[in-house]
Amino acid sequence: MAAIDLADIAPTDLDTRVWQEELADFVPDKVFDVHTHIYRWAFDLDPNRATGPFAGNIGRYFPEVTWELADEVDAVLMPGRRMERLAFPFPFPKPCDFEASNTYAAAEVRKGGTSRGLMLTHPGMSADDIEATVRRTGLIGLKPYRFYASTGDAVQCRITDFLPEHQIAVADRLGLIIMMHVSKRDAIADPDNIEDMLRLSDKYPGAKWILAHCARSYSAWAIEKAAAKLRGLPNVWYDTSTVCESDALDALYTGVGVDRVMYGSDDMIGPMRGKYVAFGKAWAYLSPDNHSLGLSHCDSRMTYVRYEQLRAMKRGARQLGLTTAQREALFYGTARALVDSVEVPQ
Numbered sequence: 001m002a003a004i005d006l007a008d009i010a011p012t013d014l015d016t017r018v019w020q021e022e023l024a025d026f027v028p029d030k031v032f033d034v035h036t037h038i039y040r041w042a043f044d045l046d047p048n049r050a051t052g053p054f055a056g057n058i059g060r061y062f063p064e065v066t067w068e069l070a071d072e073v074d075a076v077l078m079p080g081r082r083m084e085r086l087a088f089p090f091p092f093p094k095p096c097d098f099e100a101s102n103t104y105a106a107a108e109v110r111k112g113g114t115s116r117g118l119m120l121t122h123p124g125m126s127a128d129d130i131e132a133t134v135r136r137t138g139l140i141g142l143k144p145y146r147f148y149a150s151t152g153d154a155v156q157c158r159i160t161d162f163l164p165e166h167q168i169a170v171a172d173r174l175g176l177i178i179m180m181h182v183s184k185r186d187a188i189a190d191p192d193n194i195e196d197m198l199r200l201s202d203k204y205p206g207a208k209w210i211l212a213h214c215a216r217s218y219s220a221w222a223i224e225k226a227a228a229k230l231r232g233l234p235n236v237w238y239d240t241s242t243v244c245e246s247d248a249l250d251a252l253y254t255g256v257g258v259d260r261v262m263y264g265s266d267d268m269i270g271p272m273r274g275k276y277v278a279f280g281k282a283w284a285y286l287s288p289d290n291h292s293l294g295l296s297h298c299d300s301r302m303t304y305v306r307y308e309q310l311r312a313m314k315r316g317a318r319q320l321g322l323t324t325a326q327r328e329a330l331f332y333g334t335a336r337a338l339v340d341s342v343e344v345p346q
């Protein structure tokens, strides 16, 4: 199979057809993307990064994501839409230059006017470190990540292993947002994650949680299990970034309420071609060059991950039936109101 240049985001006739026939009437004019990574690959301080896990993707295709690049990608994929964003650095595994990552993201976000950003954290940061950084940069919340778990286990760690309570307490006190990508093989279906979210959202009511990737439910089963417990939590929201299975969106919309759900892109994932597919209790990125499927009977090309996600957001809403107001809230209003509820630290 010929190698595909994933940085070539120019639409093919297939992409254009999917947009025009299926998506253009679904995506409103104003879009708030709550999940954009703004970074330089240079902030990955791994001395072997040229041969490391990001060499073949970020290093090869999107080594530097500026505000302008994010705008350019959205202009190609969702033409004519007015974009605002909640953006944050990319969580490169340690060693990562946290300070440069946060300074860079904050400076880029400022170009976006009404857009806002979050700071990348690791569990070794003190409460004073966190507070000083948000006050210095004007970033309005925290982006912890499982790679930095103090247990050293990025797969099965609990929330407080990578976001210790003294940091949540700062978010509580200042009313900050926490972008949470939950860990564990069963994701949000894991009883530890459910218990932690119930306990922490109650103990720290001022912190505003966004559970990324439909609470990391790439198909329905995980959020189906968790939603009955999480529904009604006043300080928990969800983003739809990179989830491409409509059953997951259906389970999220109906389980926690569509008014808690917000559009996110996880860019620069959106413009890459392929799809996050789910099977069994697993999910993975299917790309043009990581499979050996027989495709001679059909158009074998893949479209953008973004379009697969938007298809799922649209078709997952079929049984619910979104009003225009609900669709506009899903893509813009809910996120704008959440972001506006946070006072910019000074």
Ligand SMILES: [Zn+2]
Pocket: 035, 037, 266
């Ligand atoms: Zn992300």
